[in-house]
Amino acid sequence: MPKHKPKRGSPSIDMTAMCDVAFLLLTFFMLTAKAKPQETVIVDTPSSISETKLPDVGTLTILVGKDGKIFLDMAGQHTRKYLIDFMNATYQMGLSEEDKIKFSNIGSFGVPRNRMKQWLNTEPSERAKFPTDGIPVDTADVNKSELANWIHNARLSQFKMKQEGKVKEEYVMVVKADKDTPYSAVRKVINTMVDINVNKFNLITSTETDPNKKPVEGKSE
Numbered sequence: 001m002p003k004h005k006p007k008r009g010s011p012s013i014d015m016t017a018m019c020d021v022a023f024l025l026l027t028f029f030m031l032t033a034k035a036k037p038q039e040t041v042i043v044d045t046p047s048s049i050s051e052t053k054l055p056d057v058g059t060l061t062i063l064v065g066k067d068g069k070i071f072l073d074m075a076g077q078h079t080r081k082y083l084i085d086f087m088n089a090t091y092q093m094g095l096s097e098e099d100k101i102k103f104s105n106i107g108s109f110g111v112p113r114n115r116m117k118q119w120l121n122t123e124p125s126e127r128a129k130f131p132t133d134g135i136p137v138d139t140a141d142v143n144k145s146e147l148a149n150w151i152h153n154a155r156l157s158q159f160k161m162k163q164e165g166k167v168k169e170e171y172v173m174v175v176k177a178d179k180d181t182p183y184s185a186v187r188k189v190i191n192t193m194v195d196i197n198v199n200k201f202n203l204i205t206s207t208e209t210d211p212n213k214k215p216v217e218g219k220s221e
Contacts, residue, residue, distance in 0.1 A: 045176060045206050058169045060154055061204075062147075063108060064177040068185035069134030070147055071110035074154050078166045080104040083157040087150075093117060110134045113146055137188050142195040152196050173201035 063071040074080060081104040088095045093113055095103070102120045103109075110132045111119045122130050138145040154171065161167045173193065177186050193201060 045179060045204050058158075058167065058172055059174050060151070060158070060171040061108070061174040061176055062151070062189055063110075064175070064181050064185050064189060065134070066178040066180040068182055069110055069132065070137060070185070070189065071108045071132075072135055072147075072150055072154075073108035074158075074171070076158065076161065076167055077104050079154070079158045079161050082161060083154050086153055086157065087113070091149075095120070112136055137192055139188050139191050139195075142192065145192055145195075147189070148192050148196050151193065151198065155198075173198055174204055175201055176204040 057075050059075050061073045063073060065071070074083075081100060084095065084100045084103045087093060088100065091113055094117055099117055099120045103116075106120070109116075109119070111130075112133065112135070119127065119130055119132075135147045135150060136145070137147040142148045158167060158171045162170060175186070175189055177189075190201075193199075
């Protein structure tokens with residue numbers, strides 16, 4: 001007597017739960033993601049064969065445009081808030097609490113202190129048109145140099161944030177200059193940092209092939 005073979009059907013998997021999880025994750029990332037602030041100045045860096053990589057966080061970046069104007073960008077919302085509170089109290093910048101919150105969430109800036117409030121109150125879409133002269137730098141008297149004040153107090157703010165356990169590391173100093181920037185403008189930045197005892201910093205460059213390295217056999221360059 002032949003054996004009776006049970007009828008085999010195609011297996012089915014209910015994907016409803018997985019779809020729900022996927023859409024929940026997508027919604028979460030859409031609601032929590034922050035748009036990258038618009039760059040105040042576009043810097044086309046020179047190339048070099050250096051392969052040293054900078055950390056992704058914890059940097060204090062000095063940007064120097066091809067016209068020599070100086071901008072500053074720093075990581076850390078807590079540090080930026082602490083910094084602007086101190087600068088506003090020390091130099092009577094007239095910033096409101098709302099202005100200081102804007103500063104803590106914004107990207108690079110390059111305006112004198114007396115124009116900071118006006119710049120912060122400009123619509124983000126119009127800030128690119130705001131007349132910027134860069135951060136003033138005085139190499140004759142470091143005490144009158146706004147760039148020196150910003151750098152010194154930013155590093156001090158980061159140090160205090162580290163003591164409070166809000167950040168892990170102190171700032172890594174970075175200079176990012178355009179390949180067409182006059183050397184005199186870069187020298188002003190370097191001299192300013194030396195005057196306030198910042199003797200260790202990094203210069204950002206684009207990577208190019210090292211001519212002294214032999215190509216790997218079997219691979220084309």
